[in-house]
């Protein structure tokens with residue numbers, strides 16, 4: 237199978253009979269590893285720990301003690317449930333907006349009906365899945381054998397924290413964490429047609445070419461429509477609240493509070509007005525106009541030759557085959573400007589009135605008032621200032637109502653036009669578009685559950701490190717995924733899913749809040765384009781955070797994925813198939829990692845950077861990684877080691893994934909652990925293989941296999957192992973046929 241030719245087959249097994257020096261025992265109590273006060277919080281998310289203790293000799297013949305720990309997380313189920321609830325909310329709201337589009341001509345009305353039927357079915361399906369998941373109270377683990385189950389498809393496979401706590405002589409104790417999880421992928425939908433990376437691209441191409449039936453809006457424009465709709469939905473109630481507060485201040489006749497309320501109202505109204513500045517709203521209004529029963533065609537649509545031609549960005553939007561672009565005399569484009577501008581005008585009237593009321597009030601209280609330049613007004617009686625104490629509420633109320641009316645009108649029109657944009661996207665891709673959204677949601681949910689778990693653990697273990705905290709809010713955290721999937725057969729589709737799922741994590745930001753109760757589970761808000769995960773910390777830890785973090789600054793993550801297939805399927809791909817997917821993923825993600833490093837160097841304080849550079853040659857490591865990616869060598873596992881090392885040095889969150897995270901992943905994390913012991917903790921070189929075999933034979937990972945497939949054997953056969961890179965082969969007796 238290739239690797240034999242390289243003379244590497246002699247280490248399929250390693251004799252560990254004389255492993256007297258590697259003492260192993262299991263223990264029940266997990267190690268917090270980061271201070272006792274964190275324990276209740278971590279224990280609330282980590283469950284069913286398995287611990288193993290080892291002793292290995294160091295190069296100077298002393299002993300190092302290792303505690304290996306593996307825990308499940310209730311986030312495996314909690315995050316999918318949170319996310320599905322948000323999807324349901326978002327989709328119900330969108331369906332409502334489609335219903336409220338108003339009267340449409342028969343062509344568009346039929347489309348809408350069709351879209352709504354499908355969308356309602358999807359919402360029902362999400363609701364059913366949520367109901368099923370809600371029955372799984374207290375669950376924290378989905379086994380590899382359940383990966384194809386429909387009701388569990390949002391739940392990550394075999395998610396665990398794999399932790400190594402090293403206590404070695406002369407050195408500080410050290411913790412090394414890796415989150416191990418099955419590659420986020422849509423197993424229930426299957427991989428016959430590939431995964432998200434290919435499917436999304438193909439879908440977009442096809443959608444562009446259905447130009448005559450529907451209006452083509454680019455993915456950016458569709459995303460923009462969703463963003464503006466979401467902004468409107470958030471801003472409108474906020475403005476209503478500030479308007480009420482302003483009236484409240486007016487009835488209390490309190491100038492300071494009136495000024496403050498006005499400030500808030502103005503800010504929000506300006507944001508509101510700004511939200512509609514987009515050309516998309518303008519073009520969508522025109523498109524919707526043509527789709528109304530009255531928007532009768534005047535001239536036939538000009539045929540479009542290319543997909544690009546159908547983009548509505550600059551030109552008036554193209555319309556359906558039976559409809560046409562309206563003549564300008566049909567449509568009063570300036571009407572929208574008038575409606576839109578009226579919001580600003582109404583706000584200005586309120587500002588003027590508040591200024592007047594406060595000025596008059598000051599003047600009457602000052603007994604005679606003062607002129608604008610501050611000089612005392614000498615005139616004895618001014619009919620205005622002499623006015624008795626005014627009823628501010630009465631003066632402002634009609635103006636506020638006028639503002640609300642104008643806004644209502646703007647919101648109504650904008651919402652309808654943007655919902656019409658969404659209708660195009662949905663109608664053009666029925667039903668594949670909705671299935672793709674489901675697939676993306678499924679994959680994203682699995683990826684997000686892992687990320688939130690990794691983030692919370694990282695936060696708790698690094699809270700006492702000021703450098704980490706600074707990095708967290710100035711640069712964000714790198715999240716590095718090691719993929720071991722092969723670019724062959726179904727795993728191509730899995731890798732295509734995984735690549736999109738991980739890249740979608742860029743849409744997630746974290747916010748740390750103070751825990752007010754015993755409920756420490758994270759809360760998610762947002763919608764498909766942008767999510768915020770609120771992570772709770774107990775008061776004492778929260779108070780020690782840097783001010784920007786305490787004040788709710790959003791904390792960003794920078795996910796990167798490097799994949800190297802290692803099994804017999806990859807041998808086939810290397811020899812007879814196509815490895816371009818893996819090559820492009822590695823190349824693209826290298827660029828992302830390089831960008832992250834550049835921002836890190838730019839934003840971290842100079843004294844931190846100079847110390848950092850003394851300790852680490854990150855530039856050299858990055859160059860080395862780049863060369864290895866460029867080298868296009870088969871099964872180049874050096875790529876994974878370098879990427880993982882860079883991630884650890886950058887304080888990042890480490891992930892390792894294969895299809896099920898039990899066999900190949902176990903080989904990889906145990907190898908990583910022993911390599912760290914050798915490179916960072918002076919593990920005696922004669923004991924490297926013995927330590928590795930010992931961990932694989934007796935450690936947490938064989939327990940992982942057991943809990944997944946009820947059998948203490950890695951699911952490899954001899955032939956498969958011959959194809960594995962040398963150090964990824966488990967010891968004799970630990971592998972064999974297992975019903976996976």
Ligand SMILES: O=P(O)(O)O[C@H]1[C@H](O)[C@@H](O)[C@H](O)[C@H](O)[C@@H]1OP(=O)(O)O
Nearest residue numbers: 380894895896897898899900951976
């Ligand atoms: O944990 P994995 O490495 O994805 O498990 C694989 C194993 O590597 C392979 O040898 C075996 O034939 C099975 O395909 C395992 O996957 P399961 O998802 O079936 O556990």
